[in-house]
Every structure is written in C-alpha cells, then in structure tokens.
Amino acid sequence: ETGVTQTPRHLVMGMTNKKSLKCEQHLGHNAMYWYKQSAKKPLELMFVYNFKEQTENNSVPSRFSPECPNSSHLFLHLHTLQPEDSALYLCASSQGTAQDTQYFGPGTRLTVL
Amino acid sequence: EDQVTQSPEALRLQEGESSSLNCSYTVSGLRGLFWYRQDPGKGPEFLFTLYSAGEEKEKERLKATLTKKESFLHITAPKPEDSATYLCAVRSGGYNKLIFGAGTRLAVHP
Numbered sequence: 001e002t003g004v005t006q007t008p009r010h011l012v013m014g015m016t017n018k019k020s021l022k023c024e025q026h027l028g029h030n031a032m033y034w035y036k037q038s039a040k041k042p043l044e045l046m047f048v049y050n051f052k053e054q055t056e057n058n059s060v061p062s063r064f065s066p067e068c069p070n071s072s073h074l075f076l077h078l079h080t081l082q083p084e085d086s087a088l089y090l091c092a093s094s095q096g097t098a099q100d101t102q103y104f105g106p107g108t109r110l111t112v113l
Numbered sequence: 114e115d116q117v118t119q120s121p122e123a124l125r126l127q128e129g130e131s132s133s134l135n136c137s138y139t140v141s142g143l144r145g146l147f148w149y150r151q152d153p154g155k156g157p158e159f160l161f162t163l164y165s166a167g168e169e170k171e172k173e174r175l176k177a178t179l180t181k182k183e184s185f186l187h188i189t190a191p192k193p194e195d196s197a198t199y200l201c202a203v204r205s206g207g208y209n210k211l212i213f214g215a216g217t218r219l220a221v222h223p
Contacts, residue, residue: 040215042214042215045211048209056210101147101159102159102211103159104156107156
C-alpha cells in the first residue's frame with residue numbers, strides 16, 4: 001500500500017447505527033486530518049491530529065468521534081447520524097502541521113438513511 | 114474572516130482551447146496557496162503550492178500564478194484527460210488549516 005488509504009470506500013448506515021471509518025497513511029507523516037465534502041460545498045476541516053494529539057476540532061457535533069492511536073492510523077467513529085451527514089469523508093496527512101503539503105486519501109462515501 | 118472564491122463554477126472547453134481558472138482569496142496572513150485536482154469519486158491530488166506574489170509554477174499543461182488577491186490556473190492546449198474539478202485552498206492560522214474554495218468543474222471535449 002502506498003500513500004493514504006481509507007476503508008470502507010462506501011458505507012450506508014441507518015440513523016441508529018454505529019460505524020467507524022478508517023484511514024492509514026504510509027508516508028511517514030506525523031499529522032492527520034479529517035475533512036467533510038458535501039455536494040457543491042467546499043471541503044470542511046473537521047479534526048487535526050499532530051503526533052497523535054488532537055490540535056483542532058472545528059466545532060464538529062459530538063456524534064462524530066475521532067481517534068488517533070498512532071501517527072499512521074486515524075479513525076472516525078460515527079453514531080446516531082442524521083441524513084444531512086451524508087457526504088464524502090476525506091482523510092489527509094502531512095509531514096507536520098506548519099508548512100507542509102496535505103496529501104489526501106480516496107475518501108469514504110457515506111450515506112445515512 | 115478567511116474566504117476563498119473560485120470562478121467559474123463550471124467550464125467547458127474544446128480540446129486545445131486554452132483558458133484560465135480564477136481563485137480569489139481573503140486571508141489574514143497568507144501562508145501558502147494550494148491547487149489540487151479532484152477526479153469523480155477520488156480524493157484531491159496535489160498540484161502546486163505558491164507562497165508569494167509573483168511566484169509561478171508549471172506542470173505539463175498547467176501553470177499557476179499568484180498575486181496579492183488572487184491566483185490563476187492557466188491550462189494550455191487542454192486534453193480530455195484534464196477534465197476534473199480543480200480546487201484552490203489557502204493556509205491560514207497557526208496550524209496547517211486549509212480553507213478551500215468550492216472548485217471549478219472543467220470538462221474538455223474532443
């Protein structure tokens with residue numbers, strides 16, 4: 001595996017389900033990010049982790065819960081989502097959080113019924 | 114408030130017809146302007162970073178330029194494989210926080 005990978009690529013869930021999105025980076029980076037991309041809207045930053053520590057929470061509802069066990073892995077735990085949470089969820093990584101380019105994974109297409 | 118506006122929203126070109134995409138920005142202290150390309154169903158692919166007014170970068174048929182208020186992505190003699198959504202983002206703040214525009218959907222027809 002190279003670059004940034006995300007699983008699953010597609011996910012359909014009911015409003016009462018609990019599911020998790022997984023991201024893994026194979027670039028040796030120290031910072032990881034979650035973004036949300038809704039139809040015809042700009043990418044929105046959700047969370048930033050640097051060396052496993054959360055450094056940014058962009059006013060995200062508590063039904064989204066991130067977890068970063070190490071610098072290579074990032075999870076987004078989902079529970080009691082709403083239909084408006086349907087979107088493409090993108091993971092990115094960068095060497096650090098100062099001046100470094102962010103590299104994106106392919107995304108997870110989430111549909112909430 | 115930091116803001117990025119891209120225009121046009123969509124652009125249709127004939128193969129070989131050169132054009133430019135615009136990214137206007139308002140940010141308190143620019144610490145980098147980024148261009149990405151995004152194909153349907155995929156994540157954004159990094160193209161360029163520009164840091165200061167007057168800077169230019171090129172890659173194949175693409176050239177990115179930067180002024181104090183906007184950036185242009187010039188596409189010379191485009192091919193159908195250049196069809197994608199092009200995203201512009203600016204970096205602002207202490208951490209690596211990117212503010213994205215809504216993108217320009219480019220379609221190049223043979």
